[in-house]
Amino acid sequence: MPVHTDHIRLLFGLKLRQLRLDKxxxxxxxxxxxxxSISYITEIEKGRKYPKTDKIAAIARAMGVEYDTLVSLKLSKKLEPISDLLSSRFLTEIPLELFGIDPSDLLELLAEAPAKVSAMISTFMDIGRSYNMSVERLYMAxxxxxxxxxxxxxEEIEAEADSFLTRYAAGSAVVDEALLTSLLRSEYNYRIEVFDRTTHPDLAALRSVFRPESSTLYLNAHLSSEQRLFILARETGFQYLGLKNRPLTYAYVEAESFEQILNNYKASYFAGAILIRREELIRRLQELFARPQWSNDAFLAFIHSFGATPERFFYRLSNLLPRYFGISQLFFYRFNNTAGQNVFSLTKEMHLTRQQGPKGMVDEHHCRRxxxxxILQELAFLQQNKNFNGTLCRAQVSTYADSGQTYFIVSVAHPHQPHQHQNMSVSMCFxxxxxxxxxxxxxxxxxxxISLRIVNEACERCGIFDCRERVAAPVILQKRRQTEAMRKALERLK
Structure with a gap:
């Protein structure tokens, strides 16, 4: 893979510094x-300058090494992890400026303590390989x-959404399938076709496919009206925002770059903003929050009134609650489950608070409380015993047994892939x-x-020993207590 010019300067500087120290x-x-000059050598070693041929030759003679050895991009074994990082897609594709990081600052950090940074990078890369972290997962993180x-x-995407609404759906006009379909066809020359999972079984997991060479959008015939509306709005977002580098499928088959991931997020944000208008949602949330009593059915009807899936609605809430209601300590997560099985997969999460909450786990079992x-267990029971095929909403105040932190949680569960008996729950936690x-x-x-429940993180680290929902022994907690007992015993020996 080609190495970026800035990284070539850094590699040369790292190699020069290491050779100088070795000698x-x-x-x-x-x-x-x-x-x-001393200042010129320093600038080279920090990756800020790359010397001309005659100066490289002078440095090589002074160091007693071959010219080719000095200009080779191959680093010593000690610095190989840095070379791997600089040769990878990560630094060239992740726009560090998004996080307020000047790329030159990062290069200088690598130059200042190359051996230590190299060891740290090597550790992170080993961890990623151990947990089979794909490029897509890294980009999503x-x-x-x-x-x-x-x-x-x-705010910039909200402003673009307002501009779109003013132009195409002024006043209280509804952004519906007819409007978006007409717009995509007339303004952006789209062809819209349907595919069926029975005739294309390998595409059954995809909601849509876009073929840019023919400007054709293929929609899965089994989409709900809410899903179809969102996909059309997202496609409109790609075009209206001028986002060229984009994924061609929903969901991802393979992410080619971080820019694709970011642009997909921007188009999805835009779609949520034009389908669930900011002013209307804020006004109706104020009315909802002012009610003295909570109703699961009323909240479910509230979501449906916006013509959105529960997941899309919760995501829109996460856009507006921090800014307009001061409710910033919240997080969102999504679980998938096959009806009748006691296996739950955390498939999406977003935390706007660093406090305790569900996070991805390896070799542990999330608390079944x-x-x-x-709600997924309840939905599966109703499906299997009552022929229920609808959507459930439940609310709970959860208090963690260990930390004492308490959260108000609203969860909605519904069939995700009915033909595979797959259900999904999405939850917003405050x-x-x-x-x-x-x-x-x-x-x-x-x-x-609203139910009240004592919960914990995972069975393996939970001290609620009489828990009927437990599915695994508290092995991590037991090991922690054994270690603490050993530490106290060592103290007594003193």
Whole structure:
């Protein structure tokens, strides 16, 4: 893979610095032997300058090494992880400026302590390989950090959405399938076709496919009206925002670059903003929060009134609640489950608070008391015993047994892939604090329809020994207690 010009300068500087140290030369001694200034040698070693051919030859003579050895991009074994990082897609594709990082600052950090940074990079890369972290997962983690850093609110995209609504759906006009289909066809020359999973079984997991060479959008015939509307709005977002580098499928088959991931997020954000208008949602949320009693059915009807899937609605909430209601300590997560099985997969998460909450786990079992899991169990029971094929909504105030932190959680569960008996729950969680109780009247006191539950992180680290929902022994907790007992015994020996 080609190496970026900035990285070539850094690689040369790292190699020069390492060779100089290996030969026991100071910067001033090398400068004197090569006839170059101390400041110039320093600039080279920090990756800020790349010397011309005659100066490289002078440095090589002063160091007693071959010219080709000095200019080769191959580093010593000690610095190989840095070389691997600089040769990878990561530094060239992740726009560090999004996080307020000047790329030159990162290069200088690598130059200042190359051996230590190299060891750290090697450790991170080993961890990634151990947990089979794909490039897509890395990109998604970077995107999630970007969202969390901005409280998942982007005024520039909101402004573009307002501009679109003013132009195409002024006043209270509804952005519906007819409008978006007409716009895509007339303004952007789209052809819209349908494919069926029975005739294209290998595409059954995809909701849509876009072929740019023919400007054809293929939609899965089994989409719900809400899913179809969102895909059309997202396609409109790609075009209206001028986002050229984009994924061609929904969901991802393979992410080719971080820019694709970021542009997909921007188009999806735009879609949510034109389908769920900011002013209307804020006004109706104020009315909802002012109610003294909580109703699961009423909240489900509230979501449906916006013509959105529960996941899309919760995501829109995460855009607006921090900015317009001061409710910033929240997180969102999604679980998938095959009906009748006791396996739950956390497939999406976003935390706007660094406090305790569901996170991806390896070789551990999420607490089965979480409302996001119990609602999936309830849905599976109703499907298997009552021929239920609808959507459930449940609310819970969860208090963690270990930390004492308390959250108000709203969870919605519905069939995800009915032909495979797959269900999904999406949940929005709010840290219980004075701001939340002040904004949401039904929490002060807690409304009767909201259940109260003591929960924990995972069975393996939980001390609730009489828990009927436990599916694994508390082995991590037991090991921690054994270690603590050993530490105390060692103290007594003193």
């Amino acid at each position: 026991g030369l100071s910067v001033s001694e090398l400068a004197q032997a090569s006839g170059l 970077v995107l999630r950090s970007y969202q969390e850093m901005h409280d998942n609110y982007f 979480w409302i996001a899991l119990t 840290a219980m604090n004075d701001t939340l109780r002040e904004k949401m009247r039904f929490l002060n006191p807690v409304s009767p329809e």
